[in-house]
Amino acid sequence: MLQLKNLDASYGFLQILWGVSLFVDEGESVGLVGPNGAGKTTTLRTIAGLLTPTGGEVSFKGQSMNHVPAYQTTRKGISYISEDLNLFVDMSVRENLLMGAYIVRDREKQLETLDFVYQLFPRLKERESQLAGTMSGGERKMLAIARGMMSSPQLLLVDEPSLGLAPHLVTDVFNSLQKLQEAGVTILLVEQRVNATLEITDRAYVLEHGRIAMEGPSSELVQDEHVKQAYLGI
Amino acid sequence: MKEKTSRSIWEKITDNSAASVVIISTVVLALVTGLAAGPSQVINSIVTGGMWALLAVGLALVFGVMNVPHFAHGESFMVGAYVAYFVFSPIHQSLQESPNALLAAIAPFLAMLVAGVAGLILGVILERLLFYPLRVRTKSGWVMNAFLLTVGISFIMTNGTTLTLGPNFRGIPRYWDVEPLEFLGVRVAVDRVVAFFVAIASIVALWFFLRRTRTGRAIRAVSQDETGAQMMGINLNFIYPLTFALATALAAISGASLLFMFQAYPTVGLKPLYFAWYVVMMAGLGNVVGAIVGGFIVAVLQTATQQFVGIAWEDVIPTAVMIIVLLVVPSGIFGSEVKGVQEQ
Amino acid sequence: MNAEQKPNAGTWGMITAGLKKIGFSPVGLVLLGIVAILPLIPPFNQEHMIRWLIMGAFLAAQAAAFDFTSGYISVVNFGFAAVLGLGAYTSAILANKSPVLMVQPGISPWIGIWIGAILAGLVGLGLGWLTLRLRGIFAAVMAWFVGIALMGLVRNLTDLTRGPLGMNPETLFDTAANLPYYYVILAMMLVVYVALRLVTRSNFGLAFKAIGQNIEAARASGINPTKYRVINFALSCMFAGWLGGFYAHYFGSLTPQTLMHTSKTVEVLALAYIGGRGSLWGGMFVAFPFVFLIEFLRSNLTELPGLHLVLYGLLMVLVMIFYPNGVAGLYAWVVNKVKSSRSKGE
Numbered sequence: 001m002l003q004l005k006n007l008d009a010s011y012g013f014l015q016i017l018w019g020v021s022l023f024v025d026e027g028e029s030v031g032l033v034g035p036n037g038a039g040k041t042t043t044l045r046t047i048a049g050l051l052t053p054t055g056g057e058v059s060f061k062g063q064s065m066n067h068v069p070a071y072q073t074t075r076k077g078i079s080y081i082s083e084d085l086n087l088f089v090d091m092s093v094r095e096n097l098l099m100g101a102y103i104v105r106d107r108e109k110q111l112e113t114l115d116f117v118y119q120l121f122p123r124l125k126e127r128e129s130q131l132a133g134t135m136s137g138g139e140r141k142m143l144a145i146a147r148g149m150m151s152s153p154q155l156l157l158v159d160e161p162s163l164g165l166a167p168h169l170v171t172d173v174f175n176s177l178q179k180l181q182e183a184g185v186t187i188l189l190v191e192q193r194v195n196a197t198l199e200i201t202d203r204a205y206v207l208e209h210g211r212i213a214m215e216g217p218s219s220e221l222v223q224d225e226h227v228k229q230a231y232l233g234i
Numbered sequence: 235m236k237e238k239t240s241r242s243i244w245e246k247i248t249d250n251s252a253a254s255v256v257i258i259s260t261v262v263l264a265l266v267t268g269l270a271a272g273p274s275q276v277i278n279s280i281v282t283g284g285m286w287a288l289l290a291v292g293l294a295l296v297f298g299v300m301n302v303p304h305f306a307h308g309e310s311f312m313v314g315a316y317v318a319y320f321v322f323s324p325i326h327q328s329l330q331e332s333p334n335a336l337l338a339a340i341a342p343f344l345a346m347l348v349a350g351v352a353g354l355i356l357g358v359i360l361e362r363l364l365f366y367p368l369r370v371r372t373k374s375g376w377v378m379n380a381f382l383l384t385v386g387i388s389f390i391m392t393n394g395t396t397l398t399l400g401p402n403f404r405g406i407p408r409y410w411d412v413e414p415l416e417f418l419g420v421r422v423a424v425d426r427v428v429a430f431f432v433a434i435a436s437i438v439a440l441w442f443f444l445r446r447t448r449t450g451r452a453i454r455a456v457s458q459d460e461t462g463a464q465m466m467g468i469n470l471n472f473i474y475p476l477t478f479a480l481a482t483a484l485a486a487i488s489g490a491s492l493l494f495m496f497q498a499y500p501t502v503g504l505k506p507l508y509f510a511w512y513v514v515m516m517a518g519l520g521n522v523v524g525a526i527v528g529g530f531i532v533a534v535l536q537t538a539t540q541q542f543v544g545i546a547w548e549d550v551i552p553t554a555v556m557i558i559v560l561l562v563v564p565s566g567i568f569g570s571e572v573k574g575v576q577e578q
Numbered sequence: 579m580n581a582e583q584k585p586n587a588g589t590w591g592m593i594t595a596g597l598k599k600i601g602f603s604p605v606g607l608v609l610l611g612i613v614a615i616l617p618l619i620p621p622f623n624q625e626h627m628i629r630w631l632i633m634g635a636f637l638a639a640q641a642a643a644f645d646f647t648s649g650y651i652s653v654v655n656f657g658f659a660a661v662l663g664l665g666a667y668t669s670a671i672l673a674n675k676s677p678v679l680m681v682q683p684g685i686s687p688w689i690g691i692w693i694g695a696i697l698a699g700l701v702g703l704g705l706g707w708l709t710l711r712l713r714g715i716f717a718a719v720m721a722w723f724v725g726i727a728l729m730g731l732v733r734n735l736t737d738l739t740r741g742p743l744g745m746n747p748e749t750l751f752d753t754a755a756n757l758p759y760y761y762v763i764l765a766m767m768l769v770v771y772v773a774l775r776l777v778t779r780s781n782f783g784l785a786f787k788a789i790g791q792n793i794e795a796a797r798a799s800g801i802n803p804t805k806y807r808v809i810n811f812a813l814s815c816m817f818a819g820w821l822g823g824f825y826a827h828y829f830g831s832l833t834p835q836t837l838m839h840t841s842k843t844v845e846v847l848a849l850a851y852i853g854g855r856g857s858l859w860g861g862m863f864v865a866f867p868f869v870f871l872i873e874f875l876r877s878n879l880t881e882l883p884g885l886h887l888v889l890y891g892l893l894m895v896l897v898m899i900f901y902p903n904g905v906a907g908l909y910a911w912v913v914n915k916v917k918s919s920r921s922k923g924e
Binding site: 048069071074075079080082084086087088089090091095098099100148151 | 448452458463466
């Protein structure tokens, strides 16, 4: 479904990604792990259309996405949950969620998806009219993910959802992601918590210094010596 | 943290202590002025308030959504005035020869409508032709660059108008040839009443647009988080020209509705620009609701100054008040909704 | 390459290095020389030409003072003309001997100009302190407001200033000739440029750069951004007031609306930006041909009033969008091209 071939990406003169190649099949849950500054966020931003690659190719469902801007990648079925969340702080939870369904013209469909999302995240329904800017960290992450789901995406790009969260909240977030995968959503998950990521994903890539260092089924990577030493603290 | 629900404006205002203080003082000031100078001054303040509110709203919108400090807003006012003049005058002429009560009644509204449309078109052209290339080319310092661009636009438009249409005043004594209305013992010209209601109607229309329509919500989303808005599928290259067009149209309608008061000449936009900026600075940059309330507050301040202060200090008092505001609440009385107030 | 061929060795090297320190490349020095002797050469020795040269130098000095703020701390002083007017009126009032006005201090203009400068500097200090801890746009708008307030004050305190009727302060020299004034303003222009250039080369200049590039890092190094911005702003205003004093006692006629109006600030602003922000000399270079062009158009295209201003505005907008480095940027690019082709040729 999603394919990156030899992708190069830079911020100005600083090149971050060097020939990154990876793929995500429909229905899969794939992890992208690696140390800070490796380029994980850059990868997601490039796929989402917020950054134009300087080399290589991004294709989604066979179509080249290199020059597709961010507002159009959403329309093509890619939803990006950024690390910063980018919530609309002066809008309520409900308003944020409905904004997530901006590209859905059918009001019925919007409300249907809203119900679906509320089922997945009941706490959001409780705080329906609360301003997004006043919610706790964990709740905001939930809201961001939920909002990303409102456009009924085929591919969900999630960037560091567990960052800054207390452990029990992390569990909640990862559970939600698993539920989403069960509902048929393809997920590309970027995370620093390698252990948890390898638990819930089918496959994973390890990104180091802008290059893919390792790849394979998550169950195998968990056993790998390098991974164990570098990332699992074993 | 206290749980904030999606609050009404009233709740937002009463929560904010600075705003409460200012609003209460304004009401008191208005009453005092009214007592000293008579109810006509109170009516005056209200009508003027509507004027400034309409102008300030467009300015707040452009700043909040596009992060552009708009210094050519007064020229949008000017364009509206001129368009209204060139639409109304010929009709007025023909009405002298062959009177038609219906036409005489709606002609001014026609002028305002055409001015509004002209404003929309002008806004789109300016945004696409000038702001878009600037945005593409600016890597840092967008706010300052955009500000300078608007200064340049203002310069070109005022001098361009002098060049093409001459510096003379084009004006009309009044829109409707009727007796002034009586309200609470005060005589108010019909033109002023209509101008006030046009302002209110425009503001209300804008309000509904921003709150209740899909595109309006998209505009609000862009003003709160640009990247987030893009991620939702909102096309910034549609929102920007639309917002700018709206703001320009509002200013143009204002200029058209006040043709009888300000007339049309190349530099007519200066005073409206000054007051619009004054309101926005005081209420909070980018704060659209604050701009509306602020318009009325400034109008009261203006009337009170005229009433109680000698003419020498007329220009100084507003500045002194602004200095106090900057010292106490630099992000504005109602809070700034623009990215950051402290120095970057 | 042996020592004789190296252009940087010996006395010549010392001279160019010294000049560079005060902001003059050899090319700059040549231009300055030309501008200095121009009024002695026909056809430039006609009175109206010398007047234009005076305006050129006057605008050039203003552009440098303006660019010092806009180019180095990214703040647009939108009340610049009003501050200049403040200096002008202060000096004019102090020089007044006529009983028509409320006070007649009768202080010599040669002294009054300095007092006007100090007052202007103090206003800049206060305004800067108030607004420069906030975003740049606040300073710009507040300077605008203060400028309008100042203009209004001057217009309304008729006992002091005769309001819109204007003042006619005495001139610096008794002669009707323009030439002595030209050398005075040229000297003032030089002082402004060299002084500001030295500041930008000093620790202050380093601080400005640091603040502009990475404000957090600057703060971490112990630099207080607000303090440096305020000093910059006050200096710029002081020079503006100083130049205003010259204007008062050269032109001999002051009115608030022609001197202090925002549009006058915009003219200087346009010069500074077309010249190239942060260059200090760019606006100065542009000022002279600008004045001549304006005057030429004004006298030859009387049926099209304000055309020159429209073209000027268009130029400013185009430069701002498409070539933000201005004339100075163009010059740097040319010099670069020449240098790189020279080194390629060796």
